[in-house]
Amino acid sequence: MTSIILVVATRLVFPLMLMFSLFLLLRGHDAPGGGFVGGLMAASAFALYAFATSVTRARDALRRSTFRLIGVGLLFAFVSGLPGLFAGSPFLKALWTSAELPVIGKLSSVLLFDTGVLLVVVGVTLTIVFAMAEADEEEEE
Numbered sequence: 001m002t003s004i005i006l007v008v009a010t011r012l013v014f015p016l017m018l019m020f021s022l023f024l025l026l027r028g029h030d031a032p033g034g035g036f037v038g039g040l041m042a043a044s045a046f047a048l049y050a051f052a053t054s055v056t057r058a059r060d061a062l063r064r065s066t067f068r069l070i071g072v073g074l075l076f077a078f079v080s081g082l083p084g085l086f087a088g089s090p091f092l093k094a095l096w097t098s099a100e101l102p103v104i105g106k107l108s109s110v111l112l113f114d115t116g117v118l119l120v121v122v123g124v125t126l127t128i129v130f131a132m133a134e135a136d137e138e139e140e141e
Contacts (some may be wrong), residue, residue, distance in 0.1 A: 002052065010052035017045035024121040026104055026111075026119055035114035039121025046122070047129045055133045058126075073119030080113035 021041035040114025050058035085086030096108040104111065120121075 006052045010048055014045050014049055014059065017041055017048070021118075027115055028114055033073055035117030036121055038114075040125065042118065043122045043125035043129070048135050050130065055130050055137065055139040057129065062126065066123045066130065069119045069123030070127075073116040073121075073123060076116030076119065077113050078116075080109045080116060083109050 015078075018041075021038045023032040024038035024041055027037060028038065046058050046062055049061055081092040083095050085091055087093070087095060088093070092109075092113070094110045096106045099107070100106050101110060
């Protein structure tokens with residue numbers, strides 16, 4: 001049985017949790033926060049959505065396979081290390097460009113790495129949460 005209060009509250013809180021996740025990501029490449037905490041917040045938003053509605057609807061809202069998120073996140077993390085190699089520095093050396101964007105600040109390899117971490121954390125966490133929730137749904141039937 002689904003609680004109407006939980007469904008309505010989730011509709012209100014879900015976008016706020018995702019925006020806060022983005023805030024944590026963007027703040028974290030220059031200050032405390034970053035991809036891991038932002039990924040946990042985004043995964044929590046989708047987990048709450050799954051509990052309020054269903055795992056199927058949460059997967060539809062995610063729009064990507066959790067395994068694809070993990071793969072793309074690992075690719076981002078790997079690619080973020082390449083600029084250091086090309087600059088003659090060690091792999092994963094943090095490099096910043098002179099280009100500065102209004103909300104993000106200076107672009108850096110750290111932001112790309114943190115984005116990869118966020119995607120991996122969301123993918124792994126939701127793979128586990130969705131599997132547990134689907135097993136629970138099957139037991140109830």
